[in-house]
Amino acid sequence: MLYICGMEFKEAKLKFIESWGALGGQWGINKTMAQIHALLMVTDESLSMEEVMAELNISRGNASMNLRALMDWGIVYKTYKSGERKEYFVAEKDLNELAIKISQERSKREIKPALKVLKEVSSLKNPKNKEEVHFVKQTxxxxxxxxxxxNVIDKIIEYKDNWLSQLFTKLIK
Amino acid sequence: MLYICGMEFKEAKLKFIESWGALGGQWGINKTMAQIHALLMVTDESLSMEEVMAELNISRGNASMNLRALMDWGIVYKTYKSGERKEYFVAEKDLNELAIKISQERSKREIKPALKVLKEVSSLKNPKNKEEVHFVKQTxxxxxxxxxxxNVIDKIIEYKDNWLSQLFTKLIK
DNA sequence: AATAACTTTCATTTATTATTGAAAGTTCAG
DNA sequence: CTGAACTTTCAATAATAAATGAAAGTTATT
Structure with missing residues (x-):
């Protein structure tokens, strides 16, 4: 009985990690990165790199690079245990915070550069025929x-970063 | 002078198509698919498969498959010219409509299946320790x-699909 | 029913992206 | 300063995804 329950938990955990990894792939996020994040999300304790490697059967280099990437995104943090040299990792578990961080990063990395290009190409001067007029109009x-x-993303971030509204947010929780 | 202007237009168009393609890649959409869409977006006339192939330097098979995919997403349509056998393609150019179609498809293909998994794994019965309790809580x-x-996506779609609100939308435009 | 004008399919090839693991780098305790 | 404990880097390799193109499929015309 206990054995069966244990299997069910492991199965569920594995299923979640794999699905989350697959979803990541469809959204242009590296599979391992999504899996590490999934693992840390459902793990109460912080995990060492060794533990992440063991749980997901990945190499040291892979673990190191993707943990770094997750930290660059601001959705995974390092922690230390007193008296230990090793680094431990935890995921941001507040989903609102997570959504904001992800939006913020994607905005910075992808949307802002795309806007720059759109601004450039849409400012084509003196469109000289129907084709060019349509191009300018559409871009x-x-x-x-x-x-x-x-802008909506920026506004939300602005709102969140404002201490007064943070207080407000806490009060209404 | 005319020559230079022409170059500028072609450059702008190329730049737009390439950037849009790159952006697609980062969002888990195949580069060519995004490029074809970009091309059709900024082209006033409908284009034949031959024309798409020539503009983007891609093979017949590639063009065929990605045009099909774009039609499956509901963001590109076939048209016919009278007296011609050939098929011509146009892109959905209304950006609200485009955003809705894309949200709808991604919801159907990715979010709904993810929800199914989340429901399954979060319904783990009788969590027997802190670890399992946390897993259930988090999922x-x-x-x-x-x-x-x-649900927000569904609501927007529902709203759009309602004929009365469609009329309303048109009236306030 | 034969042909011409197209489009689609899919086994193969090519390009892209992710992963490994060993070597180099870092940090800290003694 | 040295060495142990740990992390990062990166050239090589493996895995995955996308593109090709020729053959098969489809459809309209005569």
């Missing part, structure tokens, strides 16, 4: 649309 | 969070 629309969407 | 939170986000 301008796109620039405005993407800009508006991105 | 349940995730299930609710993702579910809520997905």
């Amino acid at each position: 301008t629309k796109l620039y405005k649309f993407v800009g508006k969407a991105d | 349940t939170k995730l299930y609710k969070f993702v579910g809520k986000a997905d």
